[in-house]
Amino acid sequence: MxxxxxxxxxxxxxxxxxxxxxxxxxxxxxxxxxxxxxxxGSLLFRDGRPIGSSLIGQPFGAARYIWGRPSATAPTPNNAQASGGSNLGPSNPVLLQAVEARIAALRAADPGNTLPIPVDLVTASASGLDPEISLAGARYQAARVARARGLSEAEVLALIDQHARGRWFGFLGEPRVNVLALNLTLDGRRP
Incomplete structure (x- = not known):
């Protein structure tokens, strides 16, 4: 024993x-x-100070910024301690109401934009913290951001293309752009 x-x-x-x-x-x-x-932590810096991580989405709401994916973390958006999806299925009326509210907010922010709204701008990711959006999501917002900053739409689109990241290993996922990195570059151009 x-x-x-x-x-x-x-x-x-x-x-x-x-x-x-x-x-x-x-x-x-x-x-x-x-x-x-x-x-x-993949930190991004401005003036020597860390202002965010390239791995965690940041909430942006001003017209001069590219907006990221909606966050499913509650009560604070993009809260890494509360990472997780909403777990609402496509037939859930709460999800439908949230998507409709997000569509209305995008339309109100840019009433002249008649392009179809990319799905990633109105639905949260599984983690609720996604730092990237599709190129279509970024391009959808280019005109609004250009007007708010006094830039040409072509300048904003060029910056989006500069920040574009391709598919993982050439075939996984979709081309995307990191919202925080792009917004920092936009701030450097014209705040």
Whole structure:
């Protein structure tokens, strides 16, 4: 009995040290060495101060900014501590009301825009924190942003194209743009 108990205790302590201490330290150390920016949170800076992460969406509501995907985190938008989708199915009337309200807000912000509204501008992502929108979503907003900033629409579209990221490995996902990075560039052009 003592032999079995001793062997169990040694195995428990060994695995605890290996999987609970050594492995996390090794992975953290490798992450810091091989991917220092990502390990530090993929932060974006303005004037030497961190203002957000390229991995977590930021709420933008002013007309001069490209707006990101709606956030499903409540009560605060884009709250990383409350990451998660709304879990509302397509037949849920609450989801339908939310989408209709988002469509109305987009139409009110740019009444002359007759383009179809891309779905990612009216639906939240599964995490509720998506930092990127489709190129169609960004281009849909270009005219509004250009007017609000006193830029030409062509200038805004060119910046969107400069910030465009292609499909992962050339075939996964859709081309997209990071909203925070694009808005920082727009602020650098004309706040």
């Amino acid at each position: 003592k032999t079995l108990l001793r062997a169990s205790l040694v195995l428990f302590l060994s695995l605890t040290l290996l999987t609970g201490v050594a492995y996390p330290l090794l992975v953290t150390g490798l992450g810091q060495v091989l991917f220092p920016a990502q390990a530090a």
